[in-house]
Amino acid sequence: MGGYTVITTMKNEAAFLLEWVAHHKALGFDHLLICTNDCDDPTSRMVLRLQEMGLARHHATTPWAATSIQRSALKQAQRYDEVKQADWLYVCDADEFLVVKTGDGSARALVAAGRPDAEVISVPWRVFGPDGQRDYEDAPVTAQFRSAMQPQAPGQPQGIYCKSLFRGLENMHRIGIHAPVPRPDLGRPLRSEMPGGLRLGPGLNPMLALRDYSVAQVNHYALRSRDSFLVKRDRGRVNHSNEVMEIDYWDRFDVAEVACDAIRRYDAAVADWRARLLADAVLDGLHDRAVKWHRAKIAALKARPDYAPLLAALEERLARCASSQS
Numbered sequence: 001m002g003g004y005t006v007i008t009t010m011k012n013e014a015a016f017l018l019e020w021v022a023h024h025k026a027l028g029f030d031h032l033l034i035c036t037n038d039c040d041d042p043t044s045r046m047v048l049r050l051q052e053m054g055l056a057r058h059h060a061t062t063p064w065a066a067t068s069i070q071r072s073a074l075k076q077a078q079r080y081d082e083v084k085q086a087d088w089l090y091v092c093d094a095d096e097f098l099v100v101k102t103g104d105g106s107a108r109a110l111v112a113a114g115r116p117d118a119e120v121i122s123v124p125w126r127v128f129g130p131d132g133q134r135d136y137e138d139a140p141v142t143a144q145f146r147s148a149m150q151p152q153a154p155g156q157p158q159g160i161y162c163k164s165l166f167r168g169l170e171n172m173h174r175i176g177i178h179a180p181v182p183r184p185d186l187g188r189p190l191r192s193e194m195p196g197g198l199r200l201g202p203g204l205n206p207m208l209a210l211r212d213y214s215v216a217q218v219n220h221y222a223l224r225s226r227d228s229f230l231v232k233r234d235r236g237r238v239n240h241s242n243e244v245m246e247i248d249y250w251d252r253f254d255v256a257e258v259a260c261d262a263i264r265r266y267d268a269a270v271a272d273w274r275a276r277l278l279a280d281a282v283l284d285g286l287h288d289r290a291v292k293w294h295r296a297k298i299a300a301l302k303a304r305p306d307y308a309p310l311l312a313a314l315e316e317r318l319a320r321c322a323s324s325q326s
Contacts, residue, residue, distance in 0.1 A: 001031075001081050001086070002086065003030030003086060004029045005032075005086040005088070006029045006089075007035070007073075007074065008033070008034055009034075009036075010039075012039055012040055014039070014286070014293070015138070016094055016141060016224075017046050017287075019140050019142070021055065022273035023097050023270050025273045026266045026269035026273055027100070027107045027266075028107050029090070029107060031056075031057065032055065033056070033057045033077055033080060033082055036058065036061065040293070042286045042290045044058065045286055046283060046286045046287070050283070059077060074091065074174075088107070089169070090107065091163065091178075095220060096218050096221075097218065097263060098163070098217075099126075099219055101213075101216060101217075101262060115191070115193060118191055120192035121166070121193060122162040122164045122193070123165070123194070123209070123218050124160050124211055124212065124218065125161050125217075126149060126213055126217040126218065126260065127149045128219055129147065129223060129254045129255045130145065130223050130254060131145060132256075132321040133145070134225060136227040136228050142219065142270075145221055147256035147258065148259075149211070149257055149258075160208065160209060161208060163178060164179045176207070177207075194212065219260075222253035223254065226314050226318060228298075230302070230310075230311075233245040233310075247310060247313040247317075254317065
């Protein structure tokens with residue numbers, strides 16, 4: 001089978017699913033393994049339809065008490081040929097979009113730009129904040145949110161989380177969320193690098209990278225709009241499942257320092273893939289139901305008294321953002 005496989009975990013992401021699928025197909029990934037759990041919206045049904053169409057593999061995650069839902073899913077993912085036989089694997093979330101700035105922009109172009117012996121290529125997050133947007137819109141996320149964090153300041157090294165492509169399972173003990181964990185008997189660190197030639201030494205945290213976006217970045221839309229953030233908070237976190245997203249989570253990812261349109265290179269290919277997906281009557285109908293579910297959930301959460309303090313805090317920050325832009 002071979003090829004390039006992306007693994008993701010999703011819950012209640014149906015309103016955003018088709019854009020994510022279209023983007024990763026535009027990147028040239030051969031296989032999409034989408035792990036879902038306890039979805040209230042049509043996410044699981046949409047992935048099952050994609051599986052019927054030969055465009056994805058669905059996995060219904062069984063939560064394990066000893067670890068998080070996301071780590072459970074990544075462990076269970078190793079049972080599938082799309083993972084076991086892959087030449088390269090990549091793990092990302094539904095709000096993360098890989099952008100490759102070299103060659104034809106594909107995942108293969110990123111691997112080709114690295115050292116021939118590299119086993120792990122770590123790509124830094126680039127956070128794209130809501131930039132004052134309150135309302136949910138049924139439109140591509142990557143077109144709505146176009147301002148991101150600054151690149152690394154010269155002489156001020158500061159680590160940021162990364163996502164990694166890695167060379168199959170042969171030398172891997174475990175598929176990690178940000179980077180793979182090598183086999184204990186390997187006796188050496190994995191041969192790793194970051195785009196741009198910044199190599200990782202054995203003492204550097206493999207989950208962190210420098211904010212060097214010259215070759216590649218992972219656009220991270222952690223918040224989307226205010227309204228969609230409410231739905232994300234209600235769903236809960238897939239890794240730190242015991243932590244509630246409060247205003248400090250918003251403040252962490254409410255970053256919109258500089259315009260960045262690097263992802264625009266994929267617009268034509270993503271639009272083509274999205275049109276092909278929506279040409280399927282079943283997917284089109286499920287997407288419509290997903291949008292209605294998302295809007296209804298937003299309305300229900302706004303009406304809950306326990307959400308009033310959070311909404312007030314968010315309004316304060318959005319008003320401050322509008323004031324700074326005027």
